[in-house]
Amino acid sequence: MKTGRFLLLNTLIFIVIVALGIGGYYYYFNQSNYIDTEDAKVAGDVIPVSADSAGKLTEWKGQTGTVLKQGEMVGKVAVGTETKNITVPVSGTIVQSKVNEGQMVAPGQPLAQVVDMDKLYILANIEETDIKDVSVGQEVDITVDAQSDTKIKGKVTQMGLATNSVFSLLPQQNASGNYTKVVQRIPVKIEMESYPNGIVPGMNATIRIHK
Structure with a gap:
């Protein structure tokens, strides 16, 4: 009986270690090869x-x-x-x-x-700590929430030259004297190769930039 429990315990520990190893490798692989963000929307020139x-x-x-x-x-x-x-x-x-x-x-x-609904694009906000790994021409995988079963290919076509906070109507104020650093985001324009009907400006999107 004790031997059986010992083997079961060892098996469970082994499974947990393997799962952690696979999860760690998957996380490392994604961090090394992609930049992911859900802070993205479909846009168009209004x-x-x-x-x-x-x-x-x-x-x-x-x-x-x-x-x-x-x-x-x-x-x-x-x-x-x-x-x-x-x-x-x-x-x-x-x-x-x-x-x-x-x-x-x-x-x-x-x-x-x-x-022009034939010239829609994606505006994604990339964290300042990741922007060094983004450049014009990189391939992008796009998923629009409204049609999550459709994968759209795209490319980075334009990099913002200022963070979103620079143009905010209510810029951050430090009235109390206690400064809390906030990660800034820089807008990146991504053109879609093609996309299905029904996609309109303002829809939420998730993007993955290939490093």
Whole structure:
């Protein structure tokens, strides 16, 4: 009986040691070859649509989801006795409409927001301690939370030149005199080779950069 318990105990200890060894090797392998982060989102260049002149919006075709080509008319503004056209500055999809027909608008007022849904990319925030291992051209594995079963390939195309905190509306203050160091994050732009329909700006993503 004692021999059986001794063998069982030794077997359990052996299994634990092997599991720890495998886990340690897996952790070391990942740390040596990849940079992983869940601090990433799908993004796109958001371009505003605006009128050149003040007047009444007599026609508006800028409903959310409308796809337009660069220079295409999206609405009209009545300026005195004239029908001045409002056109979109780039090809893309209306992702936000801010006005309604009949409304008075001002010059330069954002009437809608346009995004080219064929040119979406990933913005990932990389910790400052890892940024030395990131460079333009590195391969990236991407998973978007909304379609987690789809693996997307990408490449690093642009490195941020300042941390996110530099542009924060509420920068860190040290009023008490007690300083606590916080790991800073630097934005990195990642272009996707291809991606399925249904992915939109703002969706959460997880990325793995190959060192």
